[in-house]
Amino acid sequence: MKFTCNQQSLSKALNTVSKAVTSRTTIPILKGILLEASNDNTLTLSASDLDLSIEKKIEVSVEEEGSVVVSARLFSDIIRKLPNEDIEIEELENNNIIIRCLSSEFMIVGLPAEEFPNIGEINEEQKISLEKELLKEMIKKTSFAASIDESKGIIVGVLIEMEEDSLNMVALDGFRMAVTRENMKNEENRKIIISARILNEINKIISETEEQKEISVILDEKKAVFLLEDTRIVLRLLEGDFIKYKDILPKENKVKVKVSRTDLLNSIERASLLAKEGKNNLIKLSIFRDKVIITSRSEEGNVKEEVFIEKDGTDLDIGFNSKYILDVLKVVTDSQVVMEFNTSVSPCLIKPVEGNAYEYLVLPVRISTN
Amino acid sequence: MKFTCNQQSLSKALNTVSKAVTSRTTIPILKGILLEASNDNTLTLSASDLDLSIEKKIEVSVEEEGSVVVSARLFSDIIRKLPNEDIEIEELENNNIIIRCLSSEFMIVGLPAEEFPNIGEINEEQKISLEKELLKEMIKKTSFAASIDESKGIIVGVLIEMEEDSLNMVALDGFRMAVTRENMKNEENRKIIISARILNEINKIISETEEQKEISVILDEKKAVFLLEDTRIVLRLLEGDFIKYKDILPKENKVKVKVSRTDLLNSIERASLLAKEGKNNLIKLSIFRDKVIITSRSEEGNVKEEVFIEKDGTDLDIGFNSKYILDVLKVVTDSQVVMEFNTSVSPCLIKPVEGNAYEYLVLPVRISTN
Numbered sequence: 128m129k130f131t132c133n134q135q136s137l138s139k140a141l142n143t144v145s146k147a148v149t150s151r152t153t154i155p156i157l158k159g160i161l162l163e164a165s166n167d168n169t170l171t172l173s174a175s176d177l178d179l180s181i182e183k184k185i186e187v188s189v190e191e192e193g194s195v196v197v198s199a200r201l202f203s204d205i206i207r208k209l210p211n212e213d214i215e216i217e218e219l220e221n222n223n224i225i226i227r228c229l230s231s232e233f234m235i236v237g238l239p240a241e242e243f244p245n246i247g248e249i250n251e252e253q254k255i256s257l258e259k260e261l262l263k264e265m266i267k268k269t270s271f272a273a274s275i276d277e278s279k280g281i282i283v284g285v286l287i288e289m290e291e292d293s294l295n296m297v298a299l300d301g302f303r304m305a306v307t308r309e310n311m312k313n314e315e316n317r318k319i320i321i322s323a324r325i326l327n328e329i330n331k332i333i334s335e336t337e338e339q340k341e342i343s344v345i346l347d348e349k350k351a352v353f354l355l356e357d358t359r360i361v362l363r364l365l366e367g368d369f370i371k372y373k374d375i376l377p378k379e380n381k382v383k384v385k386v387s388r389t390d391l392l393n394s395i396e397r398a399s400l401l402a403k404e405g406k407n408n409l410i411k412l413s414i415f416r417d418k419v420i421i422t423s424r425s426e427e428g429n430v431k432e433e434v435f436i437e438k439d440g441t442d443l444d445i446g447f448n449s450k451y452i453l454d455v456l457k458v459v460t461d462s463q464v465v466m467e468f469n470t471s472v473s474p475c476l477i478k479p480v481e482g483n484a485y486e487y488l489v490l491p492v493r494i495s496t497n
Numbered sequence: 498m499k500f501t502c503n504q505q506s507l508s509k510a511l512n513t514v515s516k517a518v519t520s521r522t523t524i525p526i527l528k529g530i531l532l533e534a535s536n537d538n539t540l541t542l543s544a545s546d547l548d549l550s551i552e553k554k555i556e557v558s559v560e561e562e563g564s565v566v567v568s569a570r571l572f573s574d575i576i577r578k579l580p581n582e583d584i585e586i587e588e589l590e591n592n593n594i595i596i597r598c599l600s601s602e603f604m605i606v607g608l609p610a611e612e613f614p615n616i617g618e619i620n621e622e623q624k625i626s627l628e629k630e631l632l633k634e635m636i637k638k639t640s641f642a643a644s645i646d647e648s649k650g651i652i653v654g655v656l657i658e659m660e661e662d663s664l665n666m667v668a669l670d671g672f673r674m675a676v677t678r679e680n681m682k683n684e685e686n687r688k689i690i691i692s693a694r695i696l697n698e699i700n701k702i703i704s705e706t707e708e709q710k711e712i713s714v715i716l717d718e719k720k721a722v723f724l725l726e727d728t729r730i731v732l733r734l735l736e737g738d739f740i741k742y743k744d745i746l747p748k749e750n751k752v753k754v755k756v757s758r759t760d761l762l763n764s765i766e767r768a769s770l771l772a773k774e775g776k777n778n779l780i781k782l783s784i785f786r787d788k789v790i791i792t793s794r795s796e797e798g799n800v801k802e803e804v805f806i807e808k809d810g811t812d813l814d815i816g817f818n819s820k821y822i823l824d825v826l827k828v829v830t831d832s833q834v835v836m837e838f839n840t841s842v843s844p845c846l847i848k849p850v851e852g853n854a855y856e857y858l859v860l861p862v863r864i865s866t867n
Contacts, residue, residue, distance in 0.1 A: 232802075233771070
């Protein structure tokens, strides 16, 4: 293998595929990046942690085709620190490679390409096209609510549900649930579950690609492939049945409150400063006439915040872990939101003033009544 | 105590004085900030870790004078998160304080002002005036070389030496030494030693003050006071004799090399990528004809970098911990520097092409000769 390439384009490609390199593995080959130079003057870079694989192609000038695996960390560090000039990369007989650029010359130890896991082909069962900005927003508004506890099974994943007229995403962790919906015609109904961690990585890669507005997603039974520009992201779908989330969403709520999202966000953030003891972040919301009064207390003091509301229903006192309410208010962008309550021990629903683009359910914390 | 003030100005003042609050203390009062409201409509904020004390005055509207100590962390967090509006602060009888701003009301627990350590008066023995930018640069170019090991005694400090025609700063840690000099007329000769950690904090505070160009420094036997705008920084001088650094500086060097600072910096940074094993960062410099060849090797590979030089003297091979050379090349701003050597086991001197504004001494690492 021998090729010449531009430092910037190689460094950018390494940055993208490195997102699939895990530091947690004990398998040396998975700490590597597969370089494949082919006679059509293309270099394909691939990395995989077995759950997530990323492949990116860049234009290079190939003198001799071939392939080798190099340490992701060391190779990326070297390329990033080289000047923005032509870099010549040559494989020696023992998988080692030589990197030359102006007056710099590196020799680094490689591994045989044959040992690299096969990202594999996919049987195209279903193909959908998604608007990039829409996908980014839906992931951002949903994935934070998934469980981060790997022992909790399927709820580390986000449910992506293609229905006749909409695309829905759902995540929950037992304390809160996020549901987002977008109008979209789908030819076939389908439910898939993707790890929230992987969706967040995909969001980072999407954010770095500027040109393309549409992303193609190809599905088969066990895998999904996201195609964008010269990057192919292959990921393993999670297997199992997701919680029947529609059964959890409350049908009817007695108390409805319309409130400024930023006023409520700022007030709860301040109230949380005195809610850090015991890590439960307990705040109390008292819905009283035309206000919500937010209170919290600790050994260090206490706080009272008031925010004006438009109310439909009775007064109510209810306690929350402030983090779960703040998480919602931070990802939503509307100037006003609606909060719905039934009793002080039933979940709160946060939704838009109009439509059903999102619904968030947050479980309350029982508070003493004095 | 009762006063009203602007959120921005209080928040900025808290940010400054908080730099003297240590998290390492077990003495509760030292985690606090002393607030003193006086009838001339001034609020004085003070914090101290006993080695370093910072005092800042801001204009407020005082209704009732008084003083109290509040938790630095909690009080700063609250003020920072309040809107940019008027804030009313009122002390209750039990040292607790009420903070009111629009529809927010906090009560936080305070401590009696009498328990706060007295920053103390200073007997003005000597007063000097320093240009702010000059002081910043000298601290930056020297303090990094001081020892960070508190058990090493006086070398955690920076020697500040006022001589007839110059101001000198010196720091060393046993592996390298930094000497910086500026032309300055001093009426009295004087040597003081200030902890490098405290000098770095002073540099941060200086960087935040924009208006003032000159800083007054008042010295007595045990303390120094830095005066800038409405801020007074009082610090304890370190006691003891500093190393006689002038005896360490080599008088004559056999090999003199003039080199581009950035070329050398970039090459050594790249060579260091393969020098991380065993944490000794070993690189070898081979001064050979009109080049310095930098090499390094590890189990992961090896590297060779070449940088053109202008040389006066013989060829030489010498090993270094690359970190110590990089630290110097990063704080210096000249486009070219001079490196002087004697033998492969004697220290390297780095200095400007012209003048003696700085001299850095770096001990070599013994390398095998094959």
